[in-house]
Every structure is written in structure tokens, then in C-alpha cells.
Amino acid sequence: MLHTLEQIAALAGVSRATVSRVVNGQPNVRQAVRERVMRVVEENHYAPHGAARSLARGESNNIGFMSWGNIADVLSNGYWSILAHGIAESCAAHEYFLTVLPAASSNDSSRQGILMSSIASGQFAGVVLSAQFGSDRSITMMKEMGVPMVCIGRKPAHADVPFVQPDNMGGAHMGTTHLLNLGHARVATITGPMNNIEAIERLNGYKLALSEVGISFDESLVMEGDFDEARGHDAAQALLKKHPSAIFCANDLTAMGAIRAAKGAGLRVPQDLSIVGFDNMPICELTTPPLTSVGQPIAEIGRSAIDLLVKQIARQRSDKNGGGLNGHAPSMLFPTQLMVRQSTAVFNPRSPHNRSPSPKPRKSRVQ
Amino acid sequence: MLHTLEQIAALAGVSRATVSRVVNGQPNVRQAVRERVMRVVEENHYAPHGAARSLARGESNNIGFMSWGNIADVLSNGYWSILAHGIAESCAAHEYFLTVLPAASSNDSSRQGILMSSIASGQFAGVVLSAQFGSDRSITMMKEMGVPMVCIGRKPAHADVPFVQPDNMGGAHMGTTHLLNLGHARVATITGPMNNIEAIERLNGYKLALSEVGISFDESLVMEGDFDEARGHDAAQALLKKHPSAIFCANDLTAMGAIRAAKGAGLRVPQDLSIVGFDNMPICELTTPPLTSVGQPIAEIGRSAIDLLVKQIARQRSDKNGGGLNGHAPSMLFPTQLMVRQSTAVFNPRSPHNRSPSPKPRKSRVQ
DNA sequence: TAGAGAACTGAGAGCGCTCTCAGTCTGTTG
């Protein structure tokens, strides 16, 4: 705090350059000198000034995390916390700082301008952004600026931006198949917002699972949600009129809404209605009944995003120094895993709820 | 990205200094010149280089947020998400960046060293830290370095560090009094970890409420928890043997554990057992039954932390420039609010659970 | 023990920006 390289150099009786070498662990310093400098450094709690170092090196040690919007409820649902935790951890491991960039909604152009200029200012070595919040325009700008970036979730319009995401389709397929194997024939689904690629992929997984067992897709068993509990509740309430015996939900919050709707309608979960969620948040164990859910390795996805980004940054730097090995940065799809809890059960033909429109039960073959 | 002040100056046919004035909105630039420069700046998407600016100005535009530990479950409980959201928002409003500093546990000294030297490096204009995670030693060091800081939660050993926190004692008093007013006489409590000041304050609020109505404090009705669901469950399970008719829990997660324990013991909430939580997390509305909880303005606390910090930073800067008005930065206590939901009810003398050791019901006077 | 080569050290030129200070250019006044 109180000291500069210059002062430490004076105190140790060497030049600035030598102190710099010692501080950065470079070779070519006599052992005795090295120790003397180290002692002075420690005695004075010297630490190199970050901004000066960035300026001199022409590189930043900061990674930007563009995700936080004015979207408090998204944050509070816990998904982002876990993700952020993985991201922060990996940043620390790579010795980068993680800086939170409150993402601007596409229509808030002044905020977006500030955001972009802060990125343009070279404060960030790279940026992690969420497909959900990153506007297409800002992605385009960042591409033009040549800022390394990684997207959490695929961004269809920007296929060239490396991304990390769970195997949404595979997971939804697995969750739906679980229900089908339990003998359910009328499996409904509550999707996420259909402008969201992950929601679409999950719906596709659901469709695939149905078609595999020869059940034709019934549009009336699909309701669009928005990944939130309230919408999940309303959607489920509407769906229950169609007498499904099971509902596959696009995420856990939606599933919690569905459970609430079922209870409200006097149905027992899982005896009258089986429910599957997606994300396997910690909350799944705390609901009544505990929620069967398709799990994704959220923290690991966050970590991998940073790993990918750091690789890109490194490549960019070596490119500048003449190294020419280019090649496309890979994206990563993470496997999902079904966590069976107590919200799903074998199809129950005797449930009063299932008697109305000819349930046609499937032969149960529990996994 | 691609441009420096120098280049913009050349393009606009003026000197560096003039471009600097325009970019920083300073006076004393002819209108015509100002516009010409602005145009060049915009055409080239110029933004000043952050590190260079910090270096030249001798100030950072970054605030450090020291809280994230390797404590994934703390994060995932949502409290920190909401707090972080308030913090991030206020930082953006004050035009600071928010950088996440993964806090080191006190026993991880190498990590702590890195952390401290990054702070010492002057990258941060100030630091927000959590009383829960900030080690006393790092606080002492930061005080020595003169880094402005604000603590989320009081740190008894550092009374001079400004802090923001909810009125824990008042809130606990309110929550407990609510139960007493419902006629409960055997009100148990599950505390937070007793090395945590907030947990202690909440316990004190509980004691105060009891003493106010002349009920003597019964140690056997107190169990120590750790703000987590699992410990809440176990603590409640143990407490139930003492036949309390109500439990005041130090936070919502603990309360959720208590609900689970009650159900496991065949008790109905609230008919056999009333339960109150603390924090009023969004999850309170989703439990069965919805949880009565003492609410604190989490996001506002986060925002205020930054407001306080920014004031300190400003004062420090003006001090350096000769301004001498010092004075102690204020701390802030935020009011709590009781959210009554369905987990609390009037004392029920006919509950089988309440028949054992002479319940001595209090006369119910519902609020 | 001279000479080559390796190991070590320091001087100095930036990185891109800010900010002071001196100089230039107005537009008023007396």
C-alpha cells in the first residue's frame, strides 16, 4: 500500500528491475539478492500496484461476468448463485479477478452503452455472459472488439461463440422417459419461455421421448411457463383439466408451482400425479414430497466456462506474440443425471383423477 | 479498444489534453471543438483504458466484495444472492465495478495472503465484507492499510468498522412475541451458530420477549443450530421431546428443517406446533405450510453497504486533497418486519403433543 | 590464468492516461 517498486528497490539497494524480477519469480537473480529483496518486500507488506502492472503488461487480470440484471428473482432462485460460485472459484484458481457487470436489458441502451465502453476500455481480459441476458447486439460488438468470451448456454445467432450448457435435450428425454417407464401415458409438460433456447431443447427432449415409445405429441398437454413458480402453478392448474397423470417440468421452480397446484386441486403427489423437475436444486430435497429432478452439474458448468475463457485469452495473447496456432474454441455439453425422489410413482389407474378420459396406461417397467 | 487518446487526438486535430477534457466532461473546451472530438470518439468507439486512467488518477473504480468462501451451500440458500444483487445494483449506480474476492477461511493463510496483497495492490477503492467470513486478522490488516471498508453485520472486535445489518434483536423479539401473543407458553428456539454475532443477537431478542411477559428462560428449550436445514431438523427433533408448542428459528432454512422434523414426528404445523423463521426468503411462500417469518430488507442492506462505502471513499479522497473534515462513519441498523403466514396459530391445548408436561397456556391475544 | 560463455544487474523507454502550468486567443473595457 505505502510502497512502490522504486522505494523497495532503494531499501534493498538494488534496481527496480531486480525487484520486479523477484516479485514475479523470474530467474537470473542471485540467491542472496533474492532473499534480501524478499525480506524487504515482506517487511513492508509490499504488493505491486495492479493498475500499473496491467498497463505495463498490456493485459488485464480481470474477467467480467455479465449476467446480473435487475432480475432479483432470477438470482434468488439459487441457480445463479451456484453457477456464480463455480465461476468465482475457477477464476481464483486461474488468478483472475471476477467482476460483476450488471447486464443491461436490450432496451436500456444507455446502460448498455456504459457496459460496452467498460468492456472496450480493456479492463477485462475476457467476458462470461449468459445466453439468457446477453443481447445479440452486445455480443456482436464484443466480437468486433475481439474480446474473448464464453456463453453460458447456446446463443443460436452466434454459433461461433463458445458456450457451455447442460445436455438439455438428453436430460428432458431422460426425465420424460422415467415417467413413461412408470407406466404414464398422459405425460404433460410445462415448458420454459419459448424464446429461450434451453426451454426449446428441453421440449424437444420431451417430444423425442414420447415418439420413441410411439405416443403421438399432444399439443393440449403442453403449457408454456417462464421458469418461475407462479407461472408453473397457473400452467399446472390449466393442465390438470386435461387429466394428465404426470407432468414433466422445465425446471424445479416450475415443478414446485405444479406441486402447489396439484395440492390445491386436492390431488396427491405422486399417487394421483407424478411430477419431474429439472436442475436438481438443493430445494428439491425440501419440498413435500421431495422432487424427482433432472440434475445438471451447475457449478462445474460455471468452472468450465472460465476454463474455456482462460484458454481463449491465452491463445489470444500468444497470437499477438507471433504464435499462429488458431482453431476454433470448443463448446461443452454437460451430461445430466436423473435424481429419483418421491414426487414420481408408478401410474395409478385407481386414482380418481385418472379415470376420466381413458388413461390407456402403459405397461410399467420401472428403471 | 483499438484506439488510444493519442490517436483520437490526432484524428480530431487536437491535443491529448483536449480529448481528455471532452471525454471527462470538463469545461473549457470550445463547443465546436467539443463536438468534433465527440464525433471522432463515437466513430471509433473509443473508450479510455481503465488501468491507465486508474494509474494516472491514483484511484480505482473497483469495489471488492469479500464474501464468497468455498461455502457453496451458503450461497445456494439465496440470502447471499439477494444481498449481492443489492450490492451490485448500488455499485453500478455509483459507477463502480464490483469485484468478487473469494474470501479465505482463517486457516488458509496462503489464500489469505493472496487476498490481502490483492487488496494492498490498490486495485480496490474499498471493500465490503461479511462479518461471517471476514477474519479478524484481515480486517486488522485492512485497517492498517487504510482501505475503506464496510461490514455486512457487526464485528464485535472491530467496533470502529462501519457496518450494516438488520435489527436482529428487535426482529427476534417481534417473532417471539408473536408466538407468545398467540398463547404459547413453551416457546423453544433453535439458534444460529453461537460464534455468530447475529445469532447471539437473535437469541437475546428471544430472551427479552420471554422476560417481558414474565416467562423465565429455560435453557432446555434452546438448541444451537448453524443456519442450515439439516441441523435445524436435528435440533427440532431433539427439542420436540421437551414438548414445546412453538419454535422460534434463527433463520428460514432452520425453520424448514423444523417443519420437516415436525412432520416426521407426526405433528401438524401449525395445529400441534407453531414455527417462525427469520429472513423472509422467497422460499417462505413455497413451504407447506407457508412460513411465518421475520423479514429483513436484504437487498436494501446490500445497497446501503455500498452507499456507506462510497461515502467513505469520497471522504478519504477529499482528505488527501487537504480537506480535513473527519468524523466517524455511521453504521446502520435496518428494521425488520413480521410476515405472518400459515405456520403459526393460536395455542391448541387439545393437541395431543401439548398434553404432557403441563402446558400452562397463556391467554391468547392475537395481534 | 586468459578467454569464452553464462549468469546477473541496471538504465531507460515506454504502457495510456491525467493534470498542472504556461501560452494563445478571444472579447471587453477605459
Added chain:
DNA sequence: CAACAGACTGAGAGCGCTCTCAGTTCTCTA
């Protein structure tokens, strides 16, 4: 119309660090 205040502008000296390059000191080998 000379003189002067006030508005404007640019030169230049850093901010604290890194990194190259030239110079110095060792350490071997012949």
C-alpha cells in the same frame, strides 16, 4: 485602440510497473 481578464489549448511531467538491451561479474575450460 491599447490593455486586460477570461476562455481556451497544448506541452510535458509523471502515475508504478514491465521488459529489452547493454553492460558487468562469475565460472569454467584450455
